[in-house]
Amino acid sequence: MTKSLDGPTIIPGKKSKIENALIFLHGYGANGNDLINIANHWKNDLKNTLFLSPNAPFPCEWGGESYQWFDLTSISPENIGNGLEKAGPFLNNYIESLKKKYSLEDKNIFFLGFSQGSMMAMYHLCKRDKGCGGLIAYSGLLYENQAFDLDVVSRFPIRIYHGKNDEVIHHENSIKAFKKFQSLGFDVEYFIQEDLGHGIDDYGLDFGLNFLKKTINI
Numbered sequence: 001m002t003k004s005l006d007g008p009t010i011i012p013g014k015k016s017k018i019e020n021a022l023i024f025l026h027g028y029g030a031n032g033n034d035l036i037n038i039a040n041h042w043k044n045d046l047k048n049t050l051f052l053s054p055n056a057p058f059p060c061e062w063g064g065e066s067y068q069w070f071d072l073t074s075i076s077p078e079n080i081g082n083g084l085e086k087a088g089p090f091l092n093n094y095i096e097s098l099k100k101k102y103s104l105e106d107k108n109i110f111f112l113g114f115s116q117g118s119m120m121a122m123y124h125l126c127k128r129d130k131g132c133g134g135l136i137a138y139s140g141l142l143y144e145n146q147a148f149d150l151d152v153v154s155r156f157p158i159r160i161y162h163g164k165n166d167e168v169i170h171h172e173n174s175i176k177a178f179k180k181f182q183s184l185g186f187d188v189e190y191f192i193q194e195d196l197g198h199g200i201d202d203y204g205l206d207f208g209l210n211f212l213k214k215t216i217n218i
Contacts, residue, residue, distance in 0.1 A: 024053040
């Protein structure tokens with residue numbers, strides 16, 4: 001049985017009805033607390049939105065409160081592909097439980113991924129029957145196996161952001177992901193930020209917030 005994911009949550013005020021959800025998917029070796037603070041800056045602009053930042057399902061070898069969606073001791077395509085497949089049920093079950101608990105539809109659930117979290121989102125969300133409301137993918141890459149194009153069954157808006165000086169995942173991976181999603185008919189845009197490494201700067205946060213403000217029903 002796949003265990004349930006958990007992590008920090010920020011709920012709208014008592015007088016607000018939950019109409020949308022934004023799920024943060026953190027990077028390798030981090031945890032749900034790593035991204036949830038973004039919600040504190042965005043919650044006034046994204047009213048009636050529930051913010052959730054689950055810990056990835058597996059402890060990271062770093063110890064402490066560090067988690068991973070899958071092991072990255074090897075970055076071979078085979079290892080990444082196997083890891084994504086192993087982690088997929090955890091993410092999908094989490095989405096389904098969220099929909100049931102808060103009476104939300106897939107179109108009202110949005111995602112923000114960073115690094116390994118972006119890899120999870122880009123690989124899995126388009127394979128869900130009803131996709132999601134939209135995705136912001138920071139500093140990630142798109143893993144494609146031979147069946148990827150055929151497995152894509154849903155389309156939704158995607159915005160991709162990457163630092164040009166990223167020392168962990170080369171920014172060309174985001175350009176490659178953009179071209180693939182564009183070829184498959186997605187509403188997708190990307191931005192490569194000069195003088196930024198493996199992280200999210202203020203411009204990147206504005207990039208994401210502006211996208212959500214145009215896309216979420218608020």
